[in-house]
Amino acid sequence: MDSRLLSERSSVFERADPYAVSDYVNQHVGAHGIRLPAVGHPQASLSHRQFASLDLCRISYGGAVRVTSPALETIYHLQILLRGHCLWRGYKQEHYFAPGELLLINPDDPVDLTYSDDCEKFILKLPTALLESICDEQRWQRPGQGVRFLENRYQLQELEGFTGLLAMVCQEAESGVPLPRVQEHYAQIVGSKLLTLMKTNVSRESLSGQAASFERILDYIEHNLKQDICSEFLAQQASMSLRSLYALFERHVGTTPKHYIRQKKLERVRACLGDPSCSVRNITELALDYGFLHLGRFSESYRLQFGELPSDTLKRRG
Structure with missing residues (x-):
């Protein structure tokens, strides 16, 4: 699975200073802060591609780094654990993510994650505007406060075919000749799949008020x-x-x-x-x-x- 989610062609940092990688992430993927272990010299790596309104990121910090953020505000983060483990802390709960598990972070969710030394993740960043536009186009009803995913933890294998879709998106992102219209087409598909495969507060258009013919x-x-x-x-x-x-x-x-x-x-x-x-x-x-x-x-x-x-x-x- 992980070999298809961005290759070395998308490498931005390799065995680099974690703070330099963190600064880059703040610019392109989402505002956050990191806390490094008191001892040792972790070496971080990062691959990144912009793809229409999406950002694709593959990251490892090389140490037990703690990542925190008050909220993502205008973006959703879909994070797939590729290697190692990651401790997620939420309101009165916590969960150790293992390879193949997926974390969905809503824009108003605080972020508190601790990476293991060997942890590596694939992160998909989606703007709120993308999911809102999909709902409007499909005439799905969304609450005024915005689209929200009601469950934030999934096994990737539960989302039938989604790994293959992400792999195709990464392949298209790394193609020699980027085609903006094709990229936007794929971005719409990714957003639509998330809205239909996961539990959300979106209500899709009803057939009728009573039993339909x-x-x-x-x-x-x-x-x-x-x-x-x-x-x-x-x-x-x-x-x-x-x-x-x-x-x-x-x-x-x-x-x-x-x-x-x-x-x-x-x-x-x-x-x-x-x-x-x-x-x-x-x-x-x-x-x-x-x-x-x-x-x-x-x-x-x-x-x-x-x-x-x-x-x-x-x-x-x-």
């Missing part, structure tokens, strides 16, 4: 194919039980909601690949746009449904 449910799916629509969420928005939703789909289309949504996503991708007027930079970008984070599974599902690979459809476009 099947046609209304299908129309909702059709207009939200780029979003992650799980069966539980669909049932909640349709004001019916999960069992009733499954029975509705079985009666009308002979399949499950999940399978139906996947079919419709694949059909939309196929339509785009075959339409010369539809701007498609590459198949990977289009697949990500419709939530297919596992590209191997996407290609196989596409082949099973249409009898050919996505590349075959694109070639016929002419």
Whole structure:
């Protein structure tokens, strides 16, 4: 996992003074202060890339450094532990993060972290404006006080496909020719995935105030194919039980909601690949746009449904 999240090409500091690294972090990643151990001479390393409105950072301090900050104010920090361990202290609680665990820090959360000597992290910095714009674009209701993640600790493996998405973002960030529009496209996908994969105070658009008709449910799916629509969420928005939703789909289309949504996503991708007027930079970008984070599974599902690979459809476009 960690080898795909920024390479040596993004190196800014290598075995450097931790205070110099901290000053750089204050400028680019988030305001904070550090406290070094009383003995020893830790050597810090840092890799960094700006990517549209995101910042990608890989950092190690080389010692048991304590990092504190009153609050991040206008940014969110997503921190993935790659090596070692990190002690997080919150209000009346604390947690030792192990490799593969993820910490989500809200803008109003105070920061109190202690790195182990061998600790290394990948940090994704997201501005509040990005998540707000995604909510507004999708017509999701967000509280006036701002978007807030309600749980701050996750196992990375719980967030299906998210590691692969971050790896693609890092690869795109390190590409020789940066394309601003493509970068912004990826940034929107990252923000959207976080809002749908994690628990937040955002309320997505409701289907109706009372039990929705099947046609209304299908129309909702059709207009939200780029979003992650799980069966539980669909049932909640349709004001019916999960069992009733499954029975509705079985009666009308002979399949499950999940399978139906996947079919419709694949059909939309196929339509785009075959339409010369539809701007498609590459198949990977289009697949990500419709939530297919596992590209191997996407290609196989596409082949099973249409009898050919996505590349075959694109070639016929002419």
